[in-house]
Amino acid sequence: MIPSPDNVDGIALVSDSSCFRYQFFHADKHLWPDAIDDTESNFFSLHEELLGKHPAEILRKKQVLNVDSLGNQLLEKIGDPKSRIVTTFTGVYGDSGMFRHWQRLCLEGESFRQLVNDPSSYRDYLCTRQLLRVPSQTTIGESPFCMAGVIGLDTRNMLPPFMPVQRNQDGVFGKLLHLNFKQAIQGYSPWAVYHQPTHRASHVELSHALHVGPLRVSDILIALLSSLSEWPFGSDSNVNLNTTGSYLNDLSRLPAKNFKAHTLEACWKMCHKQISYLNFCLNDRPHAPEYWKKDVQQVLSNFQLLLQREDASTPCDLDGNASERLELFQELVGKFGQLLIYWPTIWEGYCYINKEFSEVVQINRQ
Secondary structure (H helix, E strand, C coil): CEECCCCCCCEEEEECCCCEEEEECCCCCCCCHHHCCCCCCCHHHHHHCCCCCCHHHHHCCCCCEEEEECCHHHHHHHCCCCCEEEEEEEEEEEECCCCCCHHHHHCCHHHHHHHHCCHHHHHHHHHECEEEEEECCEEEEECCCCCCCCEEECCCCCCCCCCCCCCCHHHHHHHHHHHHCCCEEEEEEEEEEEECCCCCCCECCHHHHCCCCCCCHHHHHHHHHHCCCCCCCCCCHHHHHHHHHHHHHHHHCCCHHHHHHHHHHHHHHHHHHHHHHHHHHHHHCCCCCHHHHHHHHHHHHHHHHHHHCCCCCCCCCCCCCHHHHHHHHHHHHHHHHHHHHHHHHHHHHHHHHHHHHHHHHHHHHC
């Protein structure tokens, strides 16, 4: 573990945006454990000092408060006495664990400057998997973000289930948590944990760094969940999960052509939001280097090509031809919808069994 190299005193309140600072390393250099600072810290305490607490408990202990990125939703949650920090994260040092790299083009502040300032290292930094991604200070956040490389979960109260299959299950979890659990907040510690899986290349090819598709099960499922974002969800997570699960279950019962049309529309909307943000970055940074602008334009072209594909909403990470993969995905959507519908009951059953077991253990100890 290492502390954030530019650790700032106090606490930041961040709404719907990244609180991570990125520092890149050359792709041909692996970061071995002997490069890590030997500063001692209790790993579990980093999560325990935030997890399960109301934000007010944390804010009272900090004299310096950064509210530059505070939005209305997080402000409302801080004012709700039932809100709790239910997920906590630290940063990562070494292999990024990230599947897509094009989002680096949209980094901000010092992270963006380090990425683009030197033309001799720009492409290397775009393609490397070796980086430091860490908050600059203790942060309370509110967004769909969830990367479960180093995560704490407060399971004393119900949380949504993880998607049981395929990759990016944490991304689906984060979307569900943000959508259905209106009093859930995130906490971030300004520390990074070393991550270096074996037999993984230290960099990707440029074509991979700029690619945006084809879409996976998780990508399309997140697109479907995003189409529910404007639904007036209340504070009752049980009702919200039932609504979301019923929506997915109903989709699974549509005729195949209707299901395909619905998923395609959801994917188009998701891609158009990403296209809009890339265009915003282009227009907002007129003095950025031309090589950066060229890569942004390439990503925009890749999105346009993706939108033109007939199988744009057919998961690439399932077996079979296009129609078989779409059929299997429709079945998965229905089963996951049923899991969400019954999840509160499953959770209650778990709590009851756990309580009974604890009472038996206590009796035996006596």
